[in-house]
Amino acid sequence: MRAEGKENKAVELEDVTIALGGRPILNRICLAIESGEFIGVLGPNGSGKTTLMRAILGLIAPSSGIIRVLGEPARRGNPAVGYMPQHRHTAGSLRLSGWDFVASAVNGHRWGLPGASAAERREIDGALDLVGAGALAKRPLMETSGGERQRLLLAQALLGRPRLLLLDEPLISLDPHHQRTVVGLVRELQKALGIAVLFSAHEINPLMEALDRVLYLGGGQAALGKVAEVITGPVLSRLYGSEIEVMRMGNRIFVMSGEHDLEKAEHRHDAHL
Amino acid sequence: MLTYDFMLNAFAASAIVAVVAGIVGYFLVLRGQTFAGHALSHVGFAGATGAVLLGIPAIWGLVGFTLIAGLGMGVLGERISGRDVAIGVVLSLSIGLGVLFLHFYTAYATQVTALLFGNVLGVNRQTLWTLLGLAIVSLAGLALIARPLLFASLQPELAEAKGVSLQLVSLLFLAIVALTVAECAQIVGVLLVFTLMVGPAAAAGRWTTHLGRGVALAAALALAEAWAGIALAYHTDWPTSFWITALSAGVYFASLVPLRKMRPA
Numbered sequence: 001m002r003a004e005g006k007e008n009k010a011v012e013l014e015d016v017t018i019a020l021g022g023r024p025i026l027n028r029i030c031l032a033i034e035s036g037e038f039i040g041v042l043g044p045n046g047s048g049k050t051t052l053m054r055a056i057l058g059l060i061a062p063s064s065g066i067i068r069v070l071g072e073p074a075r076r077g078n079p080a081v082g083y084m085p086q087h088r089h090t091a092g093s094l095r096l097s098g099w100d101f102v103a104s105a106v107n108g109h110r111w112g113l114p115g116a117s118a119a120e121r122r123e124i125d126g127a128l129d130l131v132g133a134g135a136l137a138k139r140p141l142m143e144t145s146g147g148e149r150q151r152l153l154l155a156q157a158l159l160g161r162p163r164l165l166l167l168d169e170p171l172i173s174l175d176p177h178h179q180r181t182v183v184g185l186v187r188e189l190q191k192a193l194g195i196a197v198l199f200s201a202h203e204i205n206p207l208m209e210a211l212d213r214v215l216y217l218g219g220g221q222a223a224l225g226k227v228a229e230v231i232t233g234p235v236l237s238r239l240y241g242s243e244i245e246v247m248r249m250g251n252r253i254f255v256m257s258g259e260h261d262l263e264k265a266e267h268r269h270d271a272h273l
Numbered sequence: 274m275l276t277y278d279f280m281l282n283a284f285a286a287s288a289i290v291a292v293v294a295g296i297v298g299y300f301l302v303l304r305g306q307t308f309a310g311h312a313l314s315h316v317g318f319a320g321a322t323g324a325v326l327l328g329i330p331a332i333w334g335l336v337g338f339t340l341i342a343g344l345g346m347g348v349l350g351e352r353i354s355g356r357d358v359a360i361g362v363v364l365s366l367s368i369g370l371g372v373l374f375l376h377f378y379t380a381y382a383t384q385v386t387a388l389l390f391g392n393v394l395g396v397n398r399q400t401l402w403t404l405l406g407l408a409i410v411s412l413a414g415l416a417l418i419a420r421p422l423l424f425a426s427l428q429p430e431l432a433e434a435k436g437v438s439l440q441l442v443s444l445l446f447l448a449i450v451a452l453t454v455a456e457c458a459q460i461v462g463v464l465l466v467f468t469l470m471v472g473p474a475a476a477a478g479r480w481t482t483h484l485g486r487g488v489a490l491a492a493a494l495a496l497a498e499a500w501a502g503i504a505l506a507y508h509t510d511w512p513t514s515f516w517i518t519a520l521s522a523g524v525y526f527a528s529l530v531p532l533r534k535m536r537p538a
Contacts, residue, residue, distance in 0.1 A: 076434065076435075076436050083430070083431055084431075085428065085430035085431055086430075094299075094303050094475075094479075094487065095481075096478070096487070097483060100484045101427055101428075104428065105424060107420070108420060108421060108424025108435060109421055109424065109432070110421070111417055111421065113416055114484065138482075156428070156431070
């Protein structure tokens with residue numbers, strides 16, 4: 001129930017340019033994402049998917065242009081933005097429980113001793129229940145499977161009741177079955193909570209059922225729109241800067257460069273990381 | 274055995290140091306920075322020998338050098354974390370410098386052994402008070418940063434997005450580690466700091482999945498190993514440091530045995 005007559009956009013980029021180490025990643029991008037939209041963020045490695053998310057989080061300042069998040073300029077520590085970073089192998093060898101792992105994010109920026117108050121415990125349990133990870137959280141994090149781990153990370157991202165959720169490659173290293181489960185769960189939560197989601201992935205197909213629009217990045221450019229408008233030969237050829245063919249087989253889409261399935265190739269490459 | 278003053282001092286000193294080492298060590302293991310702790314202790318050797326050469330008590334040389342090195346690692350941050358080679362080179366250089374300082378200060382052989390391998394039975398009242406003061410500073414510092422430290426260790430990218438300064442937290446933590454290393458070196462020597470800082474914490478981390486219990490267990494294990502080590506040394510006349518390392522290794526390897534029948538803690 002918001003007082004303003006006009007609902008704020010979840011994310012607005014106005015003529016945004018971002019360069020990292022002198023290399024332009026995003027070049028004069030303008031786009032607007034509505035609140036309550038599920039956006040699939042796609043594009044080749046290095047096309048700026050993570051960079052865009054970090055800029056929305058206020059961790060990278062654009063060299064020009066304005067980024068607005070839920071009507072305000074992007075800033076670090078905005079509690080209305082939930083974030084699930086790309087999976088990495090956590091250092092250390094302690095068998096800390098999933099619950100403690102999730103709990104570390106509750107007011108984790110405040111100085112002092114760890115430990116959750118009764119209200120914070122309720123919030124953590126609530127977030128775990130939302131993703132169906134209540135029982136799972138009792139187990140050590142390092143002994144959970146990839147899919148289980150993603151549930152816990154999702155619960156952590158939901159702490160603080162964000163209105164915008166940034167999910168960076170949640171499908172990496174998951175098998176197709178778990179990919180479907182994670183996408184389905186995010187879609188369900190996104191609708192139930194009425195929040196906007198930016199979900200980056202290497203491949204469009206696992207997201208087809210869930211997404212409202214797709215944001216495709218490449219060559220410093222961005223294309224935002226319905227799948228049928230964006231995943232086309234001419235649009236992707238412009239983003240990749242080379243001849244791209246899009247093939248549809250049933251409800252699956254293949255992005256091909258010559259004989260080469262580009263999205264699959266990206267995925268395989270990443271599996272070795 | 275408790276009728277001797279030096280034994281009482283040894284038990285008191287090892288208690289202070291073991292509790293701090295267990296607690297700080299838990300976070301060190303959690304962050305996967307155990308090698309940094311090891312390196313800091315070696316830097317401390319150069320500091321201690323250098324201090325003696327200048328006529329300053331060895332412990333202040335230890336504290337000074339480990340602190341500077343800890344802060345240096347913190348400032349370099351990401352650029353050096355995981356750079357095992359860089360840390361290893363500095364580590365060897367420090368021992369080399371220590372050897373050079375010893376060369377200029379020849380009447381020093383027994384103190385070298387004490388520095389390298391510890392001399393808990395030689396702790397006097399004054400050192401005890403110094404250890405207590407350092408312990409209070411370390412634990413108070415840790416209490417101040419524990420919450421963002423935990424967040425930054427488990428989810429660095431998210432912590433950064435939520436406003437935690439990863440560099441500041443890392444810097445403060447390495448300063449605390451440096452103080453703890455300097456204290457530990459008084460009990461088990463610079464070469465064996467691992468035995469109190471890493472062994473008990475790693476074992477505790479395998480036996481419980483609960484953060485608070487893990488920290489408490491790490492401190493309790495470190496204390497038990499240190500006290501039992503001193504008692505065994507008293508009865509066998511073998512070196513204390515040997516017994517502490519043996520107990521630490523024994524407990525750690527015991528923790529690796531899977532306990533499938535045990536309920537998850």
